[in-house]
Amino acid sequence: MSFLVPEPEAHGSGFAHQRPALEVTCVSYSYGKRKALDNVSFTVAPGSFTVLLGLNGAGKSTLYCLITRLYAPQHGRIEIFGFDVNRVPGEGLRRLGVVFQPRTLDLDLTVLQNLSYHAALHGISAREAKLRAREILKKVGLTLRQHDKTRSLSGGQMRRVEIARALLHRPQLLLLDEPTTGLDIKARADILNHVRRLAAEEGIGLLWATHLIDEAAPHDGAVILHEGRVLAVGKAHGIAAEAGAKDIRAAFETLTAATNGPQQ
Amino acid sequence: MTHGNTTLSPADAGYGLANYARCFNGIVWRELLRYWHQRERFVSALVRPLVWLFIFAAGFRSVLGVSIIPPYETYVLYEVYITPGLMAMIALFSGMQSSLSMVYDREMGNMRLLLVSPFPRWFLLTAKLAAGTAVSLAQVYAFLAVAYFWEIEPPSPWGYLTVLPALVLAGVMFGALGMLLSSLIKQLENFAGIMNFVIFPLFFASSALYPLWRIKESSPWLAYVCELNPFTHAVELIRFAFHQRINFTALLIVVVAAAGFLLAAIAAYDPSRGMLSRREGA
Numbered sequence: 001m002s003f004l005v006p007e008p009e010a011h012g013s014g015f016a017h018q019r020p021a022l023e024v025t026c027v028s029y030s031y032g033k034r035k036a037l038d039n040v041s042f043t044v045a046p047g048s049f050t051v052l053l054g055l056n057g058a059g060k061s062t063l064y065c066l067i068t069r070l071y072a073p074q075h076g077r078i079e080i081f082g083f084d085v086n087r088v089p090g091e092g093l094r095r096l097g098v099v100f101q102p103r104t105l106d107l108d109l110t111v112l113q114n115l116s117y118h119a120a121l122h123g124i125s126a127r128e129a130k131l132r133a134r135e136i137l138k139k140v141g142l143t144l145r146q147h148d149k150t151r152s153l154s155g156g157q158m159r160r161v162e163i164a165r166a167l168l169h170r171p172q173l174l175l176l177d178e179p180t181t182g183l184d185i186k187a188r189a190d191i192l193n194h195v196r197r198l199a200a201e202e203g204i205g206l207l208w209a210t211h212l213i214d215e216a217a218p219h220d221g222a223v224i225l226h227e228g229r230v231l232a233v234g235k236a237h238g239i240a241a242e243a244g245a246k247d248i249r250a251a252f253e254t255l256t257a258a259t260n261g262p263q264q
Numbered sequence: 265m266t267h268g269n270t271t272l273s274p275a276d277a278g279y280g281l282a283n284y285a286r287c288f289n290g291i292v293w294r295e296l297l298r299y300w301h302q303r304e305r306f307v308s309a310l311v312r313p314l315v316w317l318f319i320f321a322a323g324f325r326s327v328l329g330v331s332i333i334p335p336y337e338t339y340v341l342y343e344v345y346i347t348p349g350l351m352a353m354i355a356l357f358s359g360m361q362s363s364l365s366m367v368y369d370r371e372m373g374n375m376r377l378l379l380v381s382p383f384p385r386w387f388l389l390t391a392k393l394a395a396g397t398a399v400s401l402a403q404v405y406a407f408l409a410v411a412y413f414w415e416i417e418p419p420s421p422w423g424y425l426t427v428l429p430a431l432v433l434a435g436v437m438f439g440a441l442g443m444l445l446s447s448l449i450k451q452l453e454n455f456a457g458i459m460n461f462v463i464f465p466l467f468f469a470s471s472a473l474y475p476l477w478r479i480k481e482s483s484p485w486l487a488y489v490c491e492l493n494p495f496t497h498a499v500e501l502i503r504f505a506f507h508q509r510i511n512f513t514a515l516l517i518v519v520v521a522a523a524g525f526l527l528a529a530i531a532a533y534d535p536s537r538g539m540l541s542r543r544e545g546a
Contacts, residue, residue, distance in 0.1 A: 106294070
């Protein structure tokens with residue numbers, strides 16, 4: 001028994017891999033009267049590393065809740081490789097890996113059990129899950145901890161397990177929401193490097209949400225989100241040049257200072 | 265390396281039954297594993313009805329006489345009368361416990377992990393409900409095992425088997441009710457309110473502790489409330505099934521209530537209805 005899947009609508013080209021990994025089109029969302037997102041549009045290309053820059057409360061987490069279909073957008077459309085997450089949520093979600101900002105590991109379970117549970121949620125057999133888990137844990141350097149309860153791991157290790165878990169079903173788009181919060185400098189650098197490699201070597205489209213502007217390198221894609229609105233989209237160095245600033249940090253400050261956001 | 269995989273192949277499209285089964289098993293396995301880690305919950309779930317049975321029922325035995333009403337064919341001891349009510353109470357507490365765990369999961373972010381699974385949401389919630397029901401069944405049978413040594417047993421050993429479907433239905437009904445409530449509660453602290461406003465009224469305004477005709481003697485309107493209470497019907501369904509009989513009215517009401525609660529819970533967890541977002545705020 002199999003469940004038929006509607007083909008995604010072609011956008012110019014018939015090749016799935018030429019579609020954006022993520023396409024957010026004119027998305028708005030309000031909590032009652034407070035507008036959290038206002039007409040947000042941007043894309044993430046496959047194999048690219050895109051940084052979603054915004055201060056706390058800019059709407060990053062709300063956007064992630066919409067992409068992962070925890071909420072449904074009130075206006076606009078979100079597509080993952082051409083699949084509308086609200087029309088065919090399963091097709092979008094199976095191509096998507098997420099690392100949420102709050103920790104989502106089951107602390108009473110071991111590293112391996114956490115990974116197996118996730119694999120089951122994606123319909124992967126126990127045997128296959130074990131093989132993949134071993135392979136991925138090796139990559140994130142946690143093979144020796146696989147039978148330990150996640151409670152006993154350090155903050156950086158927990159994050160690495162969460163990233164490993166998010167990759168277990170081999171997604172082609174990975175979302176990370178403030179993944180380095182609460183980590184020390186070394187752990188931050190490790191995770192950032194690891195994730196950059198995923199984009200470069202495995203062709204995974206990455207969206208990295210952060211308020212730490214120095215996590216955006218000049219050649220990364222960048223989206224500046226401020227008070228629910230997109231102020232700039234492009235390569236980080238391009239945004240800086242356009243704003244007449246020396247780097248993305250200066251550009252961010254200039255752009256956000258110049259805006260009067262929607263009424264809170 | 266995986267770049268090429270972004271093109272859809274027919275084999276890649278959709279999930280088969282085997283995938284659904286794995287997902288279902290995974291959810292049940294995780295719930296049972298977690299339950300195993302909280303073994304004290306099992307003990308407390310067992311102690312509660314036993315306290316009622318050993319202390320409350322023993323004390324009230326001489327005060328309350330229970331006349332012959334169906335399904336009983338002779339006078340029964342008060343302990344015998346309240347046993348089905350206690351079985352339903354276990355299912356009720358168990359259902360509320362799993363709703364507590366869903367609120368906890370939401371606060372800890374585990375719920376997000378479940379809900380971003382590509383399987384349909386109704387399926388994920390139903391699997392979670394099945395896991396909760398399995399736990400509730402284990403608790404009821406553990407209780408019955410202890411009660412057996414207190415000389416409380418069905419007229420025939422088959423009663424242990426015939427009561428099973430009734431317990432499953434009651435477990436599903438209370439689990440679904442708990443799930444619905446979990447979508448309405450914003451935080452864990454509010455759970456104490458559930459005790460006061462859900463568990464106690466459901467339990468006391470029912471036929472669990474006293475037969476309805478007795479309630480009717482003292483207060484007709486209270487008897488009317490008890491008749492409307494789905495808990496009453498779960499108790500009666502279990503009572504009859506324990507005696508290898510079917511109470512069709514109770515069966516109908518329990519099935520309808522279980523389906524209603526489950527559909528409402530699925531609707532409450534549907535993102536387009538925005539219940540979760542409204543609860544969680546920014």
